[in-house]
Amino acid sequence: MSDFLKIKNLKASIDGNQILKGIDLEVKPGEVHAIMGPNGSGKSTLASVLAGREEYEVEADEVSYLGDDVLELAPEERSRAGLFLAFQYPVEIPGVSNINFLKAAVNAKRKHRGLDDISAKDFMFMMKEKQALVELKQSLANRSVNEGFSGGEKKRNEIFQMAMLEPRLGILDETDSGLDIDALKIVANGVNKLKNDENAFIVITHYQRLLDYIIPDFVHVLFDGRIVKSGDKTLALELEEKGYDWLTNGVEAI
Amino acid sequence: MGDKQTFLKQFDSIPAVFPVQGTARAHIHNGLDFPTTRDEYWKYTRVNAILDKDYIDNSWMPSSINEYSIPAMDSIDIVFVNGGFNKELSSNASESGLVFGSVLNQDGENKNLILEHLGKYADSEKHAFSAFNTSYFKDGAFIRIKKGCEIKRPLRILNLSGGVNQANNLRNLFLIEENAQVQIIAHNIGAELQGGFVNVVTEVSVGDGSNLEYYLIENDGDESSLINTTHVHQAGTSTAKVVTLTQSGRLVRNNLNFDINGQGCESNMYGIYFTSGKQHLDNHTYADHRSPNCESNELYKGVMTERSTGVFNGKIMVRQEAQKTNAFQSNQNILLSDNASINTKPELEIYADDVKCSHGCTIGQLDDEALFYLRSRGLNKLEASKLLIQAFAGDVLEEISIPALQEYVAEFIHKKFEDLDA
Numbered sequence A: 001m002s003d004f005l006k007i008k009n010l011k012a013s014i015d016g017n018q019i020l021k022g023i024d025l026e027v028k029p030g031e032v033h034a035i036m037g038p039n040g041s042g043k044s045t046l047a048s049v050l051a052g053r054e055e056y057e058v059e060a061d062e063v064s065y066l067g068d069d070v071l072e073l074a075p076e077e078r079s080r081a082g083l084f085l086a087f088q089y090p091v092e093i094p095g096v097s098n099i100n101f102l103k104a105a106v107n108a109k110r111k112h113r114g115l116d117d118i119s120a121k122d123f124m125f126m127m128k129e130k131q132a133l134v135e136l137k138q139s140l141a142n143r144s145v146n147e148g149f150s151g152g153e154k155k156r157n158e159i160f161q162m163a164m165l166e167p168r169l170g171i172l173d174e175t176d177s178g179l180d181i182d183a184l185k186i187v188a189n190g191v192n193k194l195k196n197d198e199n200a201f202i203v204i205t206h207y208q209r210l211l212d213y214i215i216p217d218f219v220h221v222l223f224d225g226r227i228v229k230s231g232d233k234t235l236a237l238e239l240e241e242k243g244y245d246w247l248t249n250g251v252e253a254i
Numbered sequence B: 001m002g003d004k005q006t007f008l009k010q011f012d013s014i015p016a017v018f019p020v021q022g023t024a025r026a027h028i029h030n031g032l033d034f035p036t037t038r039d040e041y042w043k044y045t046r047v048n049a050i051l052d053k054d055y056i057d058n059s060w061m062p063s064s065i066n067e068y069s070i071p072a073m074d075s076i077d078i079v080f081v082n083g084g085f086n087k088e089l090s091s092n093a094s095e096s097g098l099v100f101g102s103v104l105n106q107d108g109e110n111k112n113l114i115l116e117h118l119g120k121y122a123d124s125e126k127h128a129f130s131a132f133n134t135s136y137f138k139d140g141a142f143i144r145i146k147k148g149c150e151i152k153r154p155l156r157i158l159n160l161s162g163g164v165n166q167a168n169n170l171r172n173l174f175l176i177e178e179n180a181q182v183q184i185i186a187h188n189i190g191a192e193l194q195g196g197f198v199n200v201v202t203e204v205s206v207g208d209g210s211n212l213e214y215y216l217i218e219n220d221g222d223e224s225s226l227i228n229t230t231h232v233h234q235a236g237t238s239t240a241k242v243v244t245l246t247q248s249g250r251l252v253r254n255n256l257n258f259d260i261n262g263q264g265c266e267s268n269m270y271g272i273y274f275t276s277g278k279q280h281l282d283n284h285t286y287a288d289h290r291s292p293n294c295e296s297n298e299l300y301k302g303v304m305t306e307r308s309t310g311v312f313n314g315k316i317m318v319r320q321e322a323q324k325t326n327a328f329q330s331n332q333n334i335l336l337s338d339n340a341s342i343n344t345k346p347e348l349e350i351y352a353d354d355v356k357c358s359h360g361c362t363i364g365q366l367d368d369e370a371l372f373y374l375r376s377r378g379l380n381k382l383e384a385s386k387l388l389i390q391a392f393a394g395d396v397l398e399e400i401s402i403p404a405l406q407e408y409v410a411e412f413i414h415k416k417f418e419d420l421d422a
């Protein structure tokens, strides 16, 4: 069987600034990886590069996902292959209705699998089911994509979309930031329900709190574009207590 | 440029039925010249290709108009073929208070009204293509909505052109009397037109308390030229809205002029276009505020791709007596290709001091962040662009208050994307 996700020596630059300086990471089905690290260390950059944002100059020895060279794929091809990024800052798209957008996304994925467009009835049923999963207000689905959504609503909407698209690899970029404590539980619960032996999650967060609900198999610390420490879930607790200084002292920042 | 007389001579056998036609002929033969790019208002639009051509009067005739219909549209239609009225293809439905027929076929009171109004609003003194139309039009639509009448169904003027090197000078006159209400669609189609020239002039008088919606659909095909000149004369407290949809045309020039004469008038101009290939589209609009307390709104939105080029020139004139004028203007463009371009320019002339005026134009690309977001959910670039363009066009689409027509425009945008995909 080919590897699920394998990243070797991934580097990324933008406007001449190197942000990722050689990342190694391997993810297997059924695993949850947490990525922590100080502001500006490159967490979102890693997530964006995996999702296919085109602004970066990227090089790597290997970035493979289910046997494909990820870097060769367009963002939409990655998505159809089951990769999903829940954005740290979801964009507002006035005038594009959530429903039309989601229907197009669901159908793009179905087409990729050789299926016909989803029927209106099945789509509505699926919407209801997944909205319930993240307790997203139904009225939000009728509005423009993220337009005027509160910070928390945007994050919930990301998880709702994730539930609709049922990815193999979900990357959650600070989905917990801006969520109240009840919402945090709901979102975490949603993720746990989507989790199975076939899929995997990379959870980017600053807070141990989320990891009480979504229990990681591995915790990685990203600092200045490199993973400087990996461990199990106890590493997150240690970070909560001690901060990052003890890890980053002696690591040279540019 | 070809010789003007040679060009005009091709049309001299068309009879001059109305006195204004004779006057215009003399003027265009002896005085007025066609514009060149040295004329300020024609700087970016060359008309040589129109004037250099030899025109033939074709006998092309459609057997039915079914294929030129707008799906789900319940309109009363009259049909012109190459500028001449076709009674057989026209509907003979009627409503009370409505006169809807050919300019040539009127008599009695209606004929007198035509003699009184025809040529009163369009400027054949200075504008050569208007003078050319006045000189050589064969016919056109005459619409009269009598005082206090509201016409329930939209009226559609189907102006079909067909054949090789056909010229079509259609001349319309709409008289919307006091407290009347109507929706009119001028549907220009180059049915089997190859290298033709369609030159339409429409004069509109809107009476006190009236409400007019006028939709221009321009689809003469990618080898033909269209010059579409519309003069709306508003009196009293009237509301008029003109929405222009440009679907095709190798060269399209729209002249839309509003004379705002009554107190408390509302004048609305909307445009939507999606150009491709080597199309050239030029929108010139003019809101002439001549009396106080009026409002004009203008929003033109367009998408341009491939090697197409565009011009937008929106003139707002606020005369000294037009105090408390509110005038808004905006032209927004999305260029989907590096080879597409547009020159867009507002032109404000304000002589009154108590005036609110705003204008803006934008030329840009689709928002990269939004595109990436949509693509990250599995939509390909074209599908993502389509959703964003539909959203971009949304506020102009909303101004189309005939649902079937709104759907038609949405479908046009959809179809453009399918063509781009192919």
Ligand SMILES: Nc1ncnc2c1ncn2[C@@H]1O[C@H](COP(=O)(O)OP(=O)(O)OP(=O)(O)O)[C@@H](O)[C@H]1O
Pocket (backbone or CB within 6 Å): A014, A015, A017, A019, A037, A038, A039, A040, A041, A042, A043, A044, A045, A046, A088
């Ligand atoms: N266009 C750009 N030009 C230069 N530097 C950039 C550009 N975009 C991002 N960066 C820098 O890259 C670094 C990494 O940013 P990134 O968003 O990946 O950090 P992060 O780890 O997600 O931080 P946070 O925890 O605050 O979300 C930052 O220092 C940022 O300023």
Ligand SMILES: [Mg+2]
Pocket (backbone or CB within 6 Å): A043, A044, A045, A088, A173, A174
């Ligand atoms: Mg980040």
